[in-house]
Amino acid sequence: MIVDTALSITSHIDLRTAAFLAGLAVVAVHVVPWFLDPHGIRLYPGPFLAKFTDLWLGWVSAHGHRSEVVHHMHQKYGPIVRLAPNHVSIAEPDALPIVYAHGNGALKSEFYDAFVSIQRGVFNTRNRADHARKRKIVSHVFSQKSVLEFEPHIREYVSQLLTRWDTMVEKVKNASPSERVGGEEGEGWEGREGRVWLDCLPCDLAFGAPFGMLRAGADSAPVPATKEGAEAVMAAYGQGLGAEEASKVAIKHIPAVQILNGRGEYSMSMGVLPPHWRPIAKQLPWFKKGSKDVQALAGIAIMAVAKRLAEDKKVAQSERRSDLLSKLQQGKDDQGNPMGREELTAEALTLLIAGSDTTSNSTCAIIYYLASHPTAQAKLQAELDEHMGTEDELVATFAQIRRLTQHAAEEGSQPSTPSKEYSTEAKAFSLKDNDLSAPKGAKDTPPTIPYLDACINESLRLHSTSALGLPRVIPEGGLTVLGQHFPAGTVLSVPSYTIHRDPSVWGEDVDEFRPERWYEGDVGKMMRTFNPFSFGPRACVGRNLAYLELQIIVASILRRYNFVLENPDQPGTILYRPAREHHGFAHLATYPAIRRSMASQSQVSTSPSPTTSSPPSVPPGSGDNNPGGFFSPSGSPPLILAFLAIGLFSAAMIGVFGWRRLHFGRGNWMVAPVGVRGGPGGAGSARRGQRALGEKPKLVDLWTERGATRGGWDGARVDDMRWSDITVSRDSVLAQYS
């Protein structure tokens, strides 16, 4: 009946009317909520389109510059900016502990649904109770004891990395001068290919033996060839069949690092789209590919778990390797129940994703900044040579790094009566306080971190792998932030990228890589603002492991190699397009070349330190760790759709609300009261009742609100800024990296 009526109506509608009605419906869906303002956030400034649709944020996210663009929006509009109809970004350090606080009731937003694969894991679970249960199980993996147990695995894989690099050095050294890729005669070589091994390192760390990417020298991991195969493997290991069943399934190898990045871009773009758009977007070729990456990645976790369960069957409990997977298997909830097979696989996948890409990107960022700041690099190398001892080891040990930290703590002038929070022990490298990344000290206290940590922190400040504002939904009762009340259902976020560049915290040279800043000024304030691992109940559960990995990796490779920018005039894209650029070994023109430091190598090998205990033994074949990078920005194709939709939407809005009332003056837009028609003409053609609106805007001006007289970032007035201004400044930022 209804269908018949609808058909009969539509049969009487011509194409133009249908298009008009469709446009009207689109407009109504987006404009009515703006009028009703259910979240009470209409008063907050922001890009014009963002008031009506999520597509603006979708566009900038998929375009790969979300953090920069949001940063510029804050510079333009001030600390509170509306990014989408129900999403407000608050760029104030003081908002961090409120928005992400324990017990504030805020939950992760629908954005995280786009990251679900197999089933929800600890990262993308939004329900509070479910998360608390998962977090309890997973936290066990990252306890102080567990993290220290991972040290041999970290060292083993760093050792494999350095061995690979050393082999490359030898190869180049033995080559004739004409065959050398570059480097100065007698001194070094260029190691573009080194980047590939650096990426493989955290992947191998994540799952260890099942991948063996470093050992094999290839970005390659096994997955079931078909979906049915994946299901068969999961069903098999659920019944304890493990390897036997897995071996019957057809296997193929996929480039894990590449897939990890593809999947990140897909989820990142999809997550910003409103849920009702997602099924449609999935039909587009780019999203289809992303969706395949998601499946492929799940296949990696399935195979890794299957292989592990099979191996475990062959050896006694006491002989089983201790790594992330085994720790996950041992984890139990409050009722003493371990995870089921699907849950175990989903969590293994979470750790793979959360711990590999993040660590790899962070390591590359650190190397990049050191390569582009030779003085800082030399200072760090001097510290490593002087204080880590000269043990004849390829890879730094935890004991050496602790010694470095202790030395830094002793160097700082001590308060006469050390408080509990500021004791010498607390200042030393300690797992007790559950935060290895934080300089131990309070406001106005002396430097207590080694230069190594200052370099790591400074790199993570400038290049947090999750620099975007992580979206949280406000619970019943609302939330008051910076004196503003936000009702339930509003999505709030605090962008790390922007607060990491707040001059009131970091000084005027915020864009500079300057590790020395970690020894100056208000360190307490800096630490309260430093947010690479997020804050509160959803903060990075693996941050202690991540920090340990970064310390060991950076200390080891900087003791052995010098890094230089291959092309200093063309700063590296590696920071923003980490894996994209290096399929094969090709596009690494901007990657810092790696030069072996012969001097430091001979020093290391000739003077063993009697003061140091021998390094922990590294069991062959052991290794493991976890995951990483949720948010690898970049992307493109979905934007074509988003852009088209935005264009349609803008055109419809102009058509419905303004077209008949706005007409061209010579260089000016004029507005007439409804009912007064005006045609094109010069300024003199303005008719009675018409009012000049100023310079004629371009369509892109609709993206941002013009003529704003709002408080700027630093409280100054920002008058009449336009999209074109922003584009210029955004480009200048991007030019640094691309």
Ligand code: HEM
């Ligand atoms: C430099 C390296 C790393 C950085 C910068 C980093 C950063 C982050 C950030 C910002 C979050 C919060 C994400 C959100 O709320 O949306 C997070 C969550 C998480 N990270 Fe890390 N991470 C790193 C390494 C690791 C490692 C090595 C692991 C584990 C092996 C790990 C496991 C996790 C997990 C499981 C979560 C979800 C926690 C939860 O929701 O309860 N991360 N990480």
